[in-house]
Amino acid sequence: MTASSANPWRLSVAPMMEWTDRHCRWLHRQLTRCARLYTEMVTTGALLHGDARRLLAFDPIEHPVALQLGGNDARELAVCARIGEAWGYDEINLNCGCPSPRVQRGAFGACLMEHPTLVAQCVRAMRDAVQIPVTVKHRIGIDRVQDYAFVRDFVGAVAEAGCAVFIVHARNAWLDGLSPAENRTVPPLRVEVVYRLKRDFPHLTIVVNGGVTTDAQVAEHLRHVDGVMVGRQAYHNPWWLASWDERYFGMHGVAADRDAVEARLVDYMARHAPTLPGGWYAIARHMLGLRHGQPGARRWRQVWSDHRLKSLPPHEVAQRARQALERSLVTGK
Ligand SMILES: Cc1cc2nc3c(=O)[nH]c(=O)nc-3n(C[C@H](O)[C@H](O)[C@H](O)COP(=O)(O)O)c2cc1C
Numbered sequence: 001m002t003a004s005s006a007n008p009w010r011l012s013v014a015p016m017m018e019w020t021d022r023h024c025r026w027l028h029r030q031l032t033r034c035a036r037l038y039t040e041m042v043t044t045g046a047l048l049h050g051d052a053r054r055l056l057a058f059d060p061i062e063h064p065v066a067l068q069l070g071g072n073d074a075r076e077l078a079v080c081a082r083i084g085e086a087w088g089y090d091e092i093n094l095n096c097g098c099p100s101p102r103v104q105r106g107a108f109g110a111c112l113m114e115h116p117t118l119v120a121q122c123v124r125a126m127r128d129a130v131q132i133p134v135t136v137k138h139r140i141g142i143d144r145v146q147d148y149a150f151v152r153d154f155v156g157a158v159a160e161a162g163c164a165v166f167i168v169h170a171r172n173a174w175l176d177g178l179s180p181a182e183n184r185t186v187p188p189l190r191v192e193v194v195y196r197l198k199r200d201f202p203h204l205t206i207v208v209n210g211g212v213t214t215d216a217q218v219a220e221h222l223r224h225v226d227g228v229m230v231g232r233q234a235y236h237n238p239w240w241l242a243s244w245d246e247r248y249f250g251m252h253g254v255a256a257d258r259d260a261v262e263a264r265l266v267d268y269m270a271r272h273a274p275t276l277p278g279g280w281y282a283i284a285r286h287m288l289g290l291r292h293g294q295p296g297a298r299r300w301r302q303v304w305s306d307h308r309l310k311s312l313p314p315h316e317v318a319q320r321a322r323q324a325l326e327r328s329l330v331t332g333k
Pocket of ligand 1: 184210233
């Protein structure tokens, strides 16, 4: 398999609010060139009335990168999709899976699954506005409804409007009292539903999401569907991404070792920290899992998360983190 023959949705990192900002995506690009990256959800309201530059600016190395939009007004979504395309995004993704109370009050996110005709209108309006793919990320059901026909009819209606890529978080969204975090763990995963969607809509690109933490799981999913989206495990154990290009896209990996990735991120911090309200920590926080499972990782992470060091230049903090790591290797503590 060559990269050009690989389906672009084969492996991706999920959109995650507060986590997959541009700095996190820049780090992920030091680890994988091929996996698709997604922004945090950006609401149409924020984009139309807020600081578009702050919400949309990204580094060209982040390609392929998708902008995830949250909203329910076809006209506004079309305008935002056009803005996203003009900024250079490779895909517009509509969020139909977020269960947070704030999003429910705005009547978008997961609640949209109850309104497939509206979602179809939104998708059609966005498709008419842009050339890049318009995709949808959704759940397999709402509340306790386990009826396959619900998600099948949703996908069918939205596909009719021209959406060809569906990213399916293989859990229901329980909209009655669970927190967003609980909604990522409590409703049971039912991946068979996603496999069945692929069987019923073989011409669509179906990507499964939810609870993926190992290569064995990825391999199993890829026997049934077109792609796998990984969220929390990619964030907490980013070094996993360093094996993806070779394993899933038939390309040479880009990252030599963790030290090289850290060194590049420290240079990046030195360039960007002066413009960030949180200083270098706004970037370093995304790297805290880089040595996940390695000897000395805990000591190294303690230095990078020590708020008393925030006023020091990042290169100096890096030096202290290295010393702590080496000390820990010698003492075993
Ligand atoms: C901190 C956090 C923020 C999230 N924000 C979003 C979001 O903005 N848009 C979205 O579609 N999903 C969001 N999600 C859900 C993930 O995209 C993904 O569907 C979910 O975490 C399940 O995948 P996983 O088990 O691989 O983490 C978020 C998840 C987390 C952990």
